[in-house]
Amino acid sequence: MSKVYVTRKIPQEATDLLQQYCELEMNSEDRVLARDELLEKVQGKDAVLCLLTDTIDNKIFAIAGKQCKIFANYAVGYNNIDINAATKHGIIVTNTPGVLDNSTADMAWALLFAVSRRIIEADNFTRAGKFKGWGPMMYLGREISGKTLGVIGTGRIGSNFARKALGFDMKILYTDLKPNPVFEKQTNALFVDKSTLLKEADFVSIHIPLLPETRNYISENELKIMKNTAVLINTARGPIVNEKALIKALKDGEIWGAGLDVYHNEPDLEPGLAELPNVVIAPHIASATIETRTNMGMIAARNIINVITGKVPETCVNPEVIKYHNLR
Ligand code: GLV
Ligand code: GLV
Numbered sequence: 001m002s003k004v005y006v007t008r009k010i011p012q013e014a015t016d017l018l019q020q021y022c023e024l025e026m027n028s029e030d031r032v033l034a035r036d037e038l039l040e041k042v043q044g045k046d047a048v049l050c051l052l053t054d055t056i057d058n059k060i061f062a063i064a065g066k067q068c069k070i071f072a073n074y075a076v077g078y079n080n081i082d083i084n085a086a087t088k089h090g091i092i093v094t095n096t097p098g099v100l101d102n103s104t105a106d107m108a109w110a111l112l113f114a115v116s117r118r119i120i121e122a123d124n125f126t127r128a129g130k131f132k133g134w135g136p137m138m139y140l141g142r143e144i145s146g147k148t149l150g151v152i153g154t155g156r157i158g159s160n161f162a163r164k165a166l167g168f169d170m171k172i173l174y175t176d177l178k179p180n181p182v183f184e185k186q187t188n189a190l191f192v193d194k195s196t197l198l199k200e201a202d203f204v205s206i207h208i209p210l211l212p213e214t215r216n217y218i219s220e221n222e223l224k225i226m227k228n229t230a231v232l233i234n235t236a237r238g239p240i241v242n243e244k245a246l247i248k249a250l251k252d253g254e255i256w257g258a259g260l261d262v263y264h265n266e267p268d269l270e271p272g273l274a275e276l277p278n279v280v281i282a283p284h285i286a287s288a289t290i291e292t293r294t295n296m297g298m299i300a301a302r303n304i305i306n307v308i309t310g311k312v313p314e315t316c317v318n319p320e321v322i323k324y325h326n327l328r
Contacts (some may be wrong), residue, residue: 002308006056007033010074011290014049014297022047023303039063047304049074049233050081053266058085069325070298070307075287076100076157077237079210083318090324094303094313098155099295100287105161107286108205108235111259114280116203117141121277141255142202142229145169150201152176152194153236154183154216158207162187173197188243198225203233210237218242223249231257235286238263243270250276261286 003017006026018024025041027033032053042048042064050056052075061068061082070092073081073091078095086093114120122139125131151162151174162172163186172189174180179191192256198204204226208214218232219242232255234241243264249255257278263269266284273279287293303313312327 001233003044004047004049004304004308005041005045006049007038007041008051010049010051010297011294012292014301017298017301018049020306022308037155038156042068046070046308047072049300049304051075052077052080056081056086058082058088061085061089061091063274064089064091070094070304070313072116072303072313073245074296074300077209079237079277089320090321091308092313092321092325093317094133094300094315095317096296097298097315099299100292101160103289104157104286105164107155107261107282107287108161108207108233108259109164109232111235111261111280112203112205112231112284113144113279115233115257115259116144120280142231144203147171148173148200148204150156150174150197150204152204152206153208154180154189155207157235158205159183159186161205161207162189174200180193186324194222195225198222199227201230202227203231204305205233206240208236208240212240215239216242218246220248223254226255228255229251230255231259233259235261238266243273247276250278 002022004022004024006015006024007320008027009030014071015024015026021117038054038060041265044065047070047321048066049072056071068091071086071269072094075097076095076097078093081093118139118141145168147170149165149170149172151158151172154174165172166187173192174189175194175197208292217240223245246258247270250258259280261282262284273328287296299314303315306313310327312322316322
Protein backbone atom coordinates (compact mmCIF):
# COMPACT_ATOMS: atom_id res chain seq x y z
CA MET A 1 0.00 0.00 0.00
CA SER A 2 1.25 3.50 -0.78
CA LYS A 3 2.55 5.54 2.11
CA VAL A 4 1.05 9.00 2.43
CA TYR A 5 1.94 11.75 4.90
CA VAL A 6 -0.31 14.69 5.83
CA THR A 7 1.61 17.56 7.46
CA ARG A 8 -1.22 18.87 9.65
CA LYS A 9 -4.77 18.07 10.66
CA ILE A 10 -7.22 18.93 7.86
CA PRO A 11 -10.99 18.26 7.59
CA GLN A 12 -11.68 14.62 8.34
CA GLU A 13 -13.63 13.79 5.17
CA ALA A 14 -10.37 14.20 3.28
CA THR A 15 -8.28 12.00 5.55
CA ASP A 16 -11.09 9.42 5.71
CA LEU A 17 -11.01 9.24 1.91
CA LEU A 18 -7.22 8.91 1.79
CA GLN A 19 -7.30 6.17 4.40
CA GLN A 20 -9.27 3.95 2.02
CA TYR A 21 -6.41 3.96 -0.48
CA CYS A 22 -3.20 4.21 1.46
CA GLU A 23 -1.28 3.80 4.62
CA LEU A 24 -1.83 7.22 6.14
CA GLU A 25 0.38 9.00 8.62
CA MET A 26 -0.51 12.47 9.85
CA ASN A 27 0.79 15.20 12.11
CA SER A 28 -2.15 15.05 14.48
CA GLU A 29 -1.12 18.20 16.34
CA ASP A 30 -2.56 21.46 15.12
CA ARG A 31 0.76 23.16 14.47
CA VAL A 32 3.28 23.70 11.67
CA LEU A 33 5.97 21.01 11.64
CA ALA A 34 9.51 22.14 12.39
CA ARG A 35 11.93 21.81 9.48
CA ASP A 36 13.69 18.74 10.93
CA GLU A 37 10.37 17.02 11.62
CA LEU A 38 9.24 17.64 8.05
CA LEU A 39 12.53 16.31 6.69
CA GLU A 40 12.13 13.17 8.76
CA LYS A 41 8.46 12.58 8.00
CA VAL A 42 8.60 12.84 4.20
CA GLN A 43 11.28 10.14 3.94
CA GLY A 44 10.06 7.05 2.13
CA LYS A 45 6.57 8.45 1.45
CA ASP A 46 4.88 7.97 -1.92
CA ALA A 47 2.81 11.11 -1.50
CA VAL A 48 2.69 14.12 0.81
CA LEU A 49 -0.23 16.42 1.48
CA CYS A 50 1.39 19.72 2.50
CA LEU A 51 0.18 23.18 3.51
CA LEU A 52 1.10 26.71 2.50
CA THR A 53 2.96 27.03 5.81
CA ASP A 54 5.37 24.21 4.82
CA THR A 55 8.44 25.27 2.87
CA ILE A 56 8.94 22.54 0.28
CA ASP A 57 12.29 22.82 -1.49
CA ASN A 58 14.93 20.75 -3.22
CA LYS A 59 16.17 19.22 0.02
CA ILE A 60 12.70 18.00 0.93
CA PHE A 61 12.22 16.36 -2.48
CA ALA A 62 15.68 14.79 -2.33
CA ILE A 63 15.14 13.33 1.12
CA ALA A 64 11.61 12.14 0.29
CA GLY A 65 13.18 9.61 -2.07
CA LYS A 66 12.84 8.27 -5.58
CA GLN A 67 9.55 6.48 -4.88
CA CYS A 68 7.84 9.80 -4.10
CA LYS A 69 5.33 10.78 -6.77
CA ILE A 70 3.33 13.76 -5.58
CA PHE A 71 3.18 16.70 -3.19
CA ALA A 72 -0.43 17.88 -3.02
CA ASN A 73 -0.56 21.44 -1.68
CA TYR A 74 -3.64 22.28 0.38
CA ALA A 75 -3.93 25.77 -1.16
CA VAL A 76 -4.41 27.39 -4.52
CA GLY A 77 -1.19 29.41 -4.12
CA TYR A 78 2.00 27.36 -4.30
CA ASN A 79 4.74 29.90 -3.69
CA ASN A 80 5.76 27.74 -0.68
CA ILE A 81 6.95 25.06 -3.11
CA ASP A 82 10.01 25.17 -5.35
CA ILE A 83 8.27 23.96 -8.52
CA ASN A 84 11.48 23.78 -10.55
CA ALA A 85 13.00 21.51 -7.93
CA ALA A 86 9.89 19.31 -7.95
CA THR A 87 10.04 19.04 -11.72
CA LYS A 88 13.75 18.20 -11.59
CA HIS A 89 12.92 15.33 -9.23
CA GLY A 90 9.98 14.26 -11.43
CA ILE A 91 7.57 14.95 -8.57
CA ILE A 92 4.03 16.07 -9.38
CA VAL A 93 2.77 19.16 -7.55
CA THR A 94 -0.93 19.90 -7.31
CA ASN A 95 -2.96 22.77 -5.81
CA THR A 96 -6.63 23.39 -5.01
CA PRO A 97 -7.99 25.91 -7.52
CA GLY A 98 -11.67 26.73 -7.99
CA VAL A 99 -13.18 25.55 -4.73
CA LEU A 100 -11.98 28.61 -2.82
CA ASP A 101 -12.96 31.31 -5.32
CA ASN A 102 -16.23 32.17 -3.59
CA SER A 103 -14.85 32.11 -0.06
CA THR A 104 -11.80 34.19 -0.96
CA ALA A 105 -13.84 36.71 -2.96
CA ASP A 106 -16.36 36.89 -0.09
CA MET A 107 -13.51 37.61 2.31
CA ALA A 108 -12.19 40.40 0.11
CA TRP A 109 -15.67 41.92 0.24
CA ALA A 110 -15.91 41.36 3.99
CA LEU A 111 -12.65 43.26 4.47
CA LEU A 112 -13.74 45.97 2.03
CA PHE A 113 -16.92 46.51 4.02
CA ALA A 114 -15.23 46.23 7.40
CA VAL A 115 -12.67 48.90 6.51
CA SER A 116 -15.01 51.23 4.64
CA ARG A 117 -17.75 51.14 7.27
CA ARG A 118 -15.32 50.91 10.20
CA ILE A 119 -17.08 47.83 11.54
CA ILE A 120 -14.29 46.64 13.82
CA GLU A 121 -13.72 50.06 15.43
CA ALA A 122 -17.46 50.48 15.88
CA ASP A 123 -17.88 47.02 17.35
CA ASN A 124 -15.07 47.62 19.85
CA PHE A 125 -16.69 50.94 20.80
CA THR A 126 -20.12 49.39 21.31
CA ARG A 127 -18.75 46.41 23.23
CA ALA A 128 -16.83 48.74 25.51
CA GLY A 129 -20.14 50.32 26.58
CA LYS A 130 -19.26 53.65 24.94
CA PHE A 131 -22.40 53.89 22.80
CA LYS A 132 -24.38 56.64 24.51
CA GLY A 133 -26.71 57.45 21.64
CA TRP A 134 -26.89 58.03 17.90
CA GLY A 135 -24.54 60.70 16.64
CA PRO A 136 -24.53 62.52 13.30
CA MET A 137 -20.74 62.38 13.07
CA MET A 138 -20.15 58.99 14.62
CA TYR A 139 -18.00 56.47 12.71
CA LEU A 140 -18.40 58.08 9.35
CA GLY A 141 -17.09 55.71 6.72
CA ARG A 142 -16.94 55.60 2.97
CA GLU A 143 -19.82 54.82 0.66
CA ILE A 144 -19.34 51.67 -1.41
CA SER A 145 -22.29 51.59 -3.81
CA GLY A 146 -21.78 53.48 -7.03
CA LYS A 147 -18.03 53.87 -6.56
CA THR A 148 -15.13 52.70 -8.72
CA LEU A 149 -13.61 49.32 -8.03
CA GLY A 150 -10.08 48.52 -9.15
CA VAL A 151 -9.40 44.82 -9.64
CA ILE A 152 -5.78 43.71 -9.97
CA GLY A 153 -5.73 40.29 -11.60
CA THR A 154 -8.75 38.67 -13.25
CA GLY A 155 -8.13 34.99 -12.70
CA ARG A 156 -10.73 32.85 -11.02
CA ILE A 157 -10.74 34.75 -7.71
CA GLY A 158 -10.44 38.27 -9.14
CA SER A 159 -13.27 37.58 -11.60
CA ASN A 160 -15.49 36.16 -8.89
CA PHE A 161 -14.77 39.17 -6.67
CA ALA A 162 -15.58 41.62 -9.48
CA ARG A 163 -18.83 39.89 -10.48
CA LYS A 164 -20.08 40.42 -6.95
CA ALA A 165 -19.63 44.19 -7.41
CA LEU A 166 -22.48 44.30 -9.92
CA GLY A 167 -24.98 44.30 -7.07
CA PHE A 168 -23.42 47.52 -5.79
CA ASP A 169 -23.63 49.35 -9.11
CA MET A 170 -19.92 49.87 -9.22
CA LYS A 171 -17.81 50.95 -12.14
CA ILE A 172 -15.07 48.36 -12.54
CA LEU A 173 -11.53 48.98 -13.73
CA TYR A 174 -9.05 46.16 -14.05
CA THR A 175 -5.48 45.52 -14.88
CA ASP A 176 -3.87 42.25 -15.86
CA LEU A 177 -1.13 40.88 -18.10
CA LYS A 178 -3.52 41.23 -21.02
CA PRO A 179 -7.14 42.22 -21.63
CA ASN A 180 -9.66 39.60 -20.54
CA PRO A 181 -12.69 39.74 -22.90
CA VAL A 182 -14.69 37.12 -20.98
CA PHE A 183 -14.26 39.13 -17.80
CA GLU A 184 -15.25 42.34 -19.58
CA LYS A 185 -18.40 40.69 -20.86
CA GLN A 186 -19.35 39.51 -17.37
CA THR A 187 -18.63 42.75 -15.56
CA ASN A 188 -18.54 45.61 -18.09
CA ALA A 189 -15.10 46.30 -16.68
CA LEU A 190 -12.60 48.53 -18.42
CA PHE A 191 -9.02 47.39 -19.01
CA VAL A 192 -6.58 50.08 -17.85
CA ASP A 193 -2.90 50.26 -16.98
CA LYS A 194 -1.80 49.93 -13.40
CA SER A 195 -1.33 53.64 -12.72
CA THR A 196 -4.73 54.60 -14.19
CA LEU A 197 -6.35 51.98 -11.98
CA LEU A 198 -4.54 53.24 -8.90
CA LYS A 199 -5.35 56.85 -9.73
CA GLU A 200 -9.06 56.34 -10.32
CA ALA A 201 -10.22 53.49 -8.10
CA ASP A 202 -11.94 54.07 -4.77
CA PHE A 203 -11.24 50.47 -3.80
CA VAL A 204 -8.29 48.43 -4.99
CA SER A 205 -8.29 44.67 -4.49
CA ILE A 206 -5.36 42.38 -5.28
CA HIS A 207 -5.88 38.97 -6.90
CA ILE A 208 -2.53 38.00 -8.43
CA PRO A 209 -0.11 35.24 -7.43
CA LEU A 210 3.15 35.95 -5.64
CA LEU A 211 5.97 35.73 -8.18
CA PRO A 212 9.39 37.41 -8.30
CA GLU A 213 7.85 40.09 -10.53
CA THR A 214 4.82 40.73 -8.27
CA ARG A 215 6.83 41.30 -5.07
CA ASN A 216 6.25 44.88 -3.86
CA TYR A 217 3.75 45.38 -6.69
CA ILE A 218 2.16 47.94 -4.38
CA SER A 219 4.85 50.04 -2.75
CA GLU A 220 5.57 53.68 -1.92
CA ASN A 221 4.98 55.06 -5.42
CA GLU A 222 1.77 53.13 -5.99
CA LEU A 223 0.36 54.21 -2.64
CA LYS A 224 1.14 57.83 -3.52
CA ILE A 225 -0.77 57.53 -6.80
CA MET A 226 -3.86 56.17 -5.04
CA LYS A 227 -6.61 58.53 -3.89
CA ASN A 228 -6.29 59.54 -0.27
CA THR A 229 -9.86 58.31 0.12
CA ALA A 230 -9.02 54.88 -1.30
CA VAL A 231 -9.14 51.51 0.41
CA LEU A 232 -6.66 48.72 -0.39
CA ILE A 233 -7.58 45.05 0.05
CA ASN A 234 -5.08 42.18 -0.03
CA THR A 235 -6.27 38.58 0.17
CA ALA A 236 -3.56 37.29 -2.18
CA ARG A 237 -0.05 37.10 -0.68
CA GLY A 238 1.63 39.50 1.74
CA PRO A 239 4.85 40.30 -0.14
CA ILE A 240 2.82 41.71 -3.06
CA VAL A 241 2.35 44.80 -0.88
CA ASN A 242 5.31 46.52 0.77
CA GLU A 243 4.09 46.56 4.35
CA LYS A 244 6.45 49.29 5.56
CA ALA A 245 5.28 51.59 2.78
CA LEU A 246 1.67 50.67 3.53
CA ILE A 247 2.00 51.54 7.23
CA LYS A 248 3.46 54.90 6.31
CA ALA A 249 0.71 55.60 3.77
CA LEU A 250 -1.98 54.68 6.30
CA LYS A 251 -0.37 56.89 8.95
CA ASP A 252 0.11 59.84 6.63
CA GLY A 253 -3.39 59.61 5.21
CA GLU A 254 -2.14 58.83 1.70
CA ILE A 255 -4.85 56.22 1.53
CA TRP A 256 -7.92 55.91 3.71
CA GLY A 257 -7.66 52.35 4.90
CA ALA A 258 -6.60 48.80 4.21
CA GLY A 259 -7.99 45.33 4.74
CA LEU A 260 -5.40 42.56 4.92
CA ASP A 261 -5.62 38.81 5.20
CA VAL A 262 -1.97 38.14 4.32
CA TYR A 263 1.39 39.52 5.46
CA HIS A 264 4.97 39.90 4.40
CA ASN A 265 6.39 37.63 7.04
CA GLU A 266 3.51 35.51 8.29
CA PRO A 267 2.60 35.02 11.04
CA ASP A 268 4.65 38.04 12.19
CA LEU A 269 3.16 41.48 11.68
CA GLU A 270 5.24 44.44 10.63
CA PRO A 271 5.73 46.65 13.72
CA GLY A 272 3.16 49.44 13.82
CA LEU A 273 0.56 47.69 11.67
CA ALA A 274 -1.65 46.46 14.50
CA GLU A 275 -1.66 49.89 16.14
CA LEU A 276 -3.31 51.59 13.17
CA PRO A 277 -7.06 52.24 13.49
CA ASN A 278 -7.62 52.32 9.71
CA VAL A 279 -6.56 48.80 8.96
CA VAL A 280 -8.49 45.56 9.42
CA ILE A 281 -6.21 42.58 9.84
CA ALA A 282 -7.33 38.97 9.54
CA PRO A 283 -5.14 35.89 10.13
CA HIS A 284 -5.05 34.46 6.57
CA ILE A 285 -8.58 33.06 6.71
CA ALA A 286 -9.96 33.90 3.26
CA SER A 287 -10.59 30.26 2.39
CA ALA A 288 -11.61 29.38 5.93
CA THR A 289 -15.19 28.25 5.54
CA ILE A 290 -16.21 24.75 6.51
CA GLU A 291 -17.36 24.08 2.96
CA THR A 292 -14.23 25.38 1.24
CA ARG A 293 -11.70 23.81 3.58
CA THR A 294 -13.46 20.46 3.18
CA ASN A 295 -13.44 20.82 -0.60
CA MET A 296 -9.76 21.79 -0.58
CA GLY A 297 -9.01 18.64 1.40
CA MET A 298 -11.07 16.52 -1.00
CA ILE A 299 -9.24 17.85 -4.09
CA ALA A 300 -5.84 17.31 -2.49
CA ALA A 301 -6.88 13.81 -1.41
CA ARG A 302 -8.25 12.93 -4.86
CA ASN A 303 -5.07 14.22 -6.50
CA ILE A 304 -3.01 11.88 -4.32
CA ILE A 305 -5.38 8.94 -4.83
CA ASN A 306 -5.35 9.47 -8.58
CA VAL A 307 -1.58 9.45 -8.75
CA ILE A 308 -1.03 6.44 -6.47
CA THR A 309 -3.64 4.47 -8.39
CA GLY A 310 -2.14 5.34 -11.78
CA LYS A 311 -4.43 8.16 -12.86
CA VAL A 312 -3.74 11.75 -13.89
CA PRO A 313 -4.36 14.24 -11.02
CA GLU A 314 -7.10 16.86 -11.37
CA THR A 315 -5.06 19.98 -10.80
CA CYS A 316 -1.37 19.64 -11.58
CA VAL A 317 0.82 22.75 -11.62
CA ASN A 318 3.83 21.10 -13.33
CA PRO A 319 2.10 18.88 -15.93
CA GLU A 320 5.39 18.30 -17.77
CA VAL A 321 6.29 15.63 -15.19
CA ILE A 322 3.12 13.56 -15.75
CA LYS A 323 4.86 11.69 -18.56
CA TYR A 324 7.36 10.15 -16.12
CA HIS A 325 4.61 8.41 -14.19
CA ASN A 326 2.73 6.23 -16.64
CA LEU A 327 -0.65 7.66 -15.64
CA ARG A 328 -3.94 7.24 -17.47
C1 GLV B 1 -4.54 30.35 0.50
O1 GLV B 1 -3.93 31.36 0.75
C2 GLV B 1 -4.37 29.57 -0.69
O2 GLV B 1 -3.48 29.85 -1.50
O3 GLV B 1 -5.15 28.61 -0.83
C1 GLV C 1 -30.72 56.63 11.05
O1 GLV C 1 -30.84 55.79 11.91
C2 GLV C 1 -31.82 57.36 10.45
O2 GLV C 1 -32.98 57.03 10.74
O3 GLV C 1 -31.51 58.29 9.67
